[in-house]
Each structure stands twice: as structure tokens, then as C-alpha cells.
Amino acid sequence: MYSYIKGMVTMIFKDHIVLENQGIGYMIYVPNPYSFKTNSDMTVYIYQQVKEDGHLLFGFKSLEEKELFLKLISVKGIGPKTAVGALATLEVERIVGAIESGNINFLKKIPGIGPKAAGQIILDLQGKIVLHNEPSINPAFDEAIEVLVALGYREADVVKIMKKIEDDALDTNGYVKQALSLLVK
Structure with a gap:
């Protein structure tokens, strides 16, 4: 591979x-x-x-595109050529935004995607797409994300909350505690 x-x-x-x-x-x-x-x-x-x-x-050209492609082909009925067509038609952020907001009409604009396939994409991927633009240089931060996902929180929610934590000097437990306090609110 x-x-x-x-x-x-x-x-x-x-x-x-x-x-x-x-x-x-x-x-x-x-x-x-x-x-x-x-x-x-x-x-x-x-x-x-x-x-x-x-x-x-x-x-x-980017890992972000490849990650979205891999997510799209994991959906039943979406093959590699359809997924490449989606990335050729629309930007990554717009596709992810449409999936997260449940916008079936927007996804139907993609060649080869009808209403049934668009609904399946939303059903399978909504809340599950987290694109990592760059690797983090803070291993404690990354470990905290893994811990919170293992606790059952959606990765998209965890990443969004973790970005709100401004203290870069925390250890894994510190990040987890702060994130949990924000997630509970």
C-alpha cells in the first residue's frame, strides 16, 4: 500500500x-x-x-483531500471514481459543511450522487469527519483527544472543544479535565 x-x-x-x-x-x-x-x-x-x-x-494534493476521499468511499454505494468526482466539483470544506448540516440538496450537485446516496452519506458521516490539516506538536493534546473519543464523545465535538483550551502547558489529564468541563456545559 x-x-x-x-x-x-x-x-x-x-x-x-x-x-x-x-x-x-x-x-x-x-x-x-x-x-x-x-x-x-x-x-x-x-x-x-x-x-x-x-x-x-x-x-x-493534500492529506485533507485524501481523508475525505477515504471517508466518502466508506459509504455504501460510493466508489472511488464518484468520490474523486466529488472532490473535483467542490472544495473539501464545503462538502464537509454540507454533510455536517445535513444538506442533501447540496450533495446532490455532485455527479453520480442522487438523493438516496446523499442521504446515505449524511447518515454515515455526519459528526464523524475530522480533518487534520497539520499534525499537532503537543502529544498530550493528541492523547487527550484519543482519551475523550474512547470515553464515547464524538471526535468532531472533542476537536472543537479542545481548540477552545488556551493553556499549552497542560498534561494529558489536564486537557481531559478542561475538555470534560467544557463538554458538560
Whole structure:
């Protein structure tokens, strides 16, 4: 399984790019191929789909895009090509916002998503999408999030509350206590 590939974009097509690494050109399906530039070095975050008739690579410019893609394909009836189409059509934040607010009409704008699939996406993913833009440099903060999720709180709620805690010098227990006091309110 691949996590990412660093290389040079050598070709751009309507639904994929070719990323050369160590003399090998990888054909990678991406949401917006024309947002890439030929002869530029890139890191592309990869999802590999293994099927009977072949192996396909799907690539993303950011971990945030890849995380949302993985969440979308976990929904029954949503395949990788539909999920890539969703990311090609709309920004990550707008898709997440529509899921969180339960906006079926907005999700139906995505090619290949009808009312039933939009409802299923909301049912399966609402309150479960937490996109990590950058890794935290505070391990106690991250551990506190894991503890609170293990206690049964939704990860989206926990992350929102944790962002309100301004003291950076707390240990894990300190973060958990402060977060619990905010969650109970």
C-alpha cells in the first residue's frame, strides 16, 4: 500500500496525471488534473484500489483531500471514481459543511450522487469527519483527544472543544479535565 509518491508531473490528461519517480511513470487519477503543472516536483498522497482487472492509483494534493476521499468511499454505494468526482466539483470544506448540516440538496450537485446516496452519506458521516490539516506538536493534546473519543464523545465535538483550551502547558489529564468541563456545559 502506498501513502504518497514524490516525483515530477510529466503528463496531464483529463482525468489523471503521470507522476515520474525513479524512472517509473505512475498513472494517478486525481480530482483536478489541470491544477497540476508539468515538469514540477510534487508530493501526491495516494490511495491504491486493487480490483480483479487491475490496480488503480488515486492521488490528492493534500492529506485533507485524501481523508475525505477515504471517508466518502466508506459509504455504501460510493466508489472511488464518484468520490474523486466529488472532490473535483467542490472544495473539501464545503462538502464537509454540507454533510455536517445535513444538506442533501447540496450533495446532490455532485455527479453520480442522487438523493438516496446523499442521504446515505449524511447518515454515515455526519459528526464523524475530522480533518487534520497539520499534525499537532503537543502529544498530550493528541492523547487527550484519543482519551475523550474512547470515553464515547464524538471526535468532531472533542476537536472543537479542545481548540477552545488556551493553556499549552497542560498534561494529558489536564486537557481531559478542561475538555470534560467544557463538554458538560
